[in-house]
Amino acid sequence: MSTANLPAYVNPSLHRTPSYAEEPREYEQRIALADRLRPRPSGNFVKQSKGGGASLRLSAQEDDVALPVYGSGGLVEGTVDLSKTESVTSVEVKIEGRLLIKEIAEGGSTSAKLCLNTALLWIKDANNPVCPSSLRFSIPLPHTFTYEDKTFPLPPSFDVKLSGLPGFIATIDYSVSATIAKPHLVPQIRSKKFGIHIGSSIVSTPFIYYPRSRPASAIPAPLVANATGFQPTPSWRVFESSMRSKSTTRDDITTKFYIPTSRMFYMSEPIPFHMTLEASAVSLAAFLPFMPTAHTSGPVKVTRVQLMRQTTVDVRDTVVSGVKTDIWRTDCIGEGTFNLARDGPTSISFSGEIKIADNVKIPGFKAAGLSVKDCILLTVNPIDPGNAPFFDMRQVIPVRLSTDPWTPNGAGIGAHQADAWNRTPSPEDSEPLKRAPST
Numbered sequence: 037m038s039t040a041n042l043p044a045y046v047n048p049s050l051h052r053t054p055s056y057a058e059e060p061r062e063y064e065q066r067i068a069l070a071d072r073l074r075p076r077p078s079g080n081f082v083k084q085s086k087g088g089g090a091s092l093r094l095s096a097q098e099d100d101v102a103l104p105v106y107g108s109g110g111l112v113e114g115t116v117d118l119s120k121t122e123s124v125t126s127v128e129v130k131i132e133g134r135l136l137i138k139e140i141a142e143g144g145s146t147s148a149k150l151c152l153n154t155a156l157l158w159i160k161d162a163n164n165p166v167c168p169s170s171l172r173f174s175i176p177l178p179h180t181f182t183y184e185d186k187t188f189p190l191p192p193s194f195d196v197k198l199s200g201l202p203g204f205i206a207t208i209d210y211s212v213s214a215t216i217a218k219p220h221l222v223p224q225i226r227s228k229k230f231g232i233h234i235g236s237s238i239v240s241t242p243f244i245y246y247p248r249s250r251p252a253s254a255i256p257a258p259l260v261a262n263a264t265g266f267q268p269t270p271s272w273r274v275f276e277s278s279m280r281s282k283s284t285t286r287d288d289i290t291t292k293f294y295i296p297t298s299r300m301f302y303m304s305e306p307i308p309f310h311m312t313l314e315a316s317a318v319s320l321a322a323f324l325p326f327m328p329t330a331h332t333s334g335p336v337k338v339t340r341v342q343l344m345r346q347t348t349v350d351v352r353d354t355v356v357s358g359v360k361t362d363i364w365r366t367d368c369i370g371e372g373t374f375n376l377a378r379d380g381p382t383s384i385s386f387s388g389e390i391k392i393a394d395n396v397k398i399p400g401f402k403a404a405g406l407s408v409k410d411c412i413l414l415t416v417n418p419i420d421p422g423n424a425p426f427f428d429m430r431q432v433i434p435v436r437l438s439t440d441p442w443t444p445n446g447a448g449i450g451a452h453q454a455d456a457w458n459r460t461p462s463p464e465d466s467e468p469l470k471r472a473p474s475t
Contacts, residue, residue: 080114085216085239091117092214092239104212106177108190108247113174116157116214116239124167126159126217131175133210133245135191137349137405139363140203146351148183148404150190150208177245183404191403193244196347198365204349206406213240249399249438251300255308258387259294263380265312266294272310273297277431279416281319282424289315289323289426293341293414295433299463302441303396306389307412309341309372314383322425326418328374328386342413343370343390343435350405369393369410392437399437409463410435434463 079099083092094104094114106112116127133150157171158164180187194208216237256271268274272294279289294310301307311328313320328339350362372390379385390412400408412433418424 083241104243121167123218127157250440251442261378261385279426279429287316300436303437312385341372
């Protein structure tokens, strides 16, 4: 290839660096402006020691919070304040996290240290004979932890319980503590259980770890329905399944279920969906009593769309006769409602939304032997299956929830810590919803 016409290389010059202005000039245009000037919380959370001689003051907290709250990669910062500094030989701040899983009846249990960061704020020596009355600290939280040679994102504060036999208890908790060593007050006896000298003063508080997330894209515009169903767009993904007919003279019914392609949703907003049933006029007529908008005598609809959450614990990580020995619980955390959108000779279409329960505050995650997964569950379960013209149907679609809504320009990112926000990718299609074995 000829290089005769290539431009000559010019050494860079700092004198030709373009100038920048805070506001756009007449020939410039602002494309996006992130809301990076939103102030950080200015309140303090204060925890006093039992004797009142020391206090742990954590800054950058909302006023009147019950417990301190930190996000992904957050800084645990503040001061250790001492009313009396005599006899103090060292001051240390420690951050600890723990995941504990215990199986009920099965007898297994496991625990993992999620984080253990320590900062020595002051130690007595020849150059520092007197301890200051106030000592500042700033300790970053890690983004990940390692368990059995596997790395996981640091999980949120969480607790869940499955009652019964077998059952389980799973807890994820975090704490920050300050240890003020005063070994001259009593003989230097070291506690093996707590790893400190008896006579030391400790002030400690749990805190909430709440990593935030938001969808990478907005909820798209609704699909438009016509006599043959919905007109697909790249912003909506369709999931197809089939309801098999019990009669050879009646066609199966094809279901097309549409949700936004990202499959990640803000937990305080409803999840939109569309659904089309395609079959012959004879099959659709036979299915009319089981339609999602049909009036039924019982409280439970035959055709339902639900948002399900499955919490799984696996203490032993073993397989017996080809089956894993994990235990799980499944909860409905959202129920869908349907509205008729359009019908035609060989199809009938619905639009609807799933309202997420108000008590859902934590998105799904995986940490060591504990996992939390969410999915949309579409089911058709006739009340009298023996006399129903179709077999039942069940379709599972993995989704993820976020703590915060999508914003068009990244507003809010960087207001507290830039790393406190995560943009989570779409869930994998291969994440099944486990079913309890038939009895």
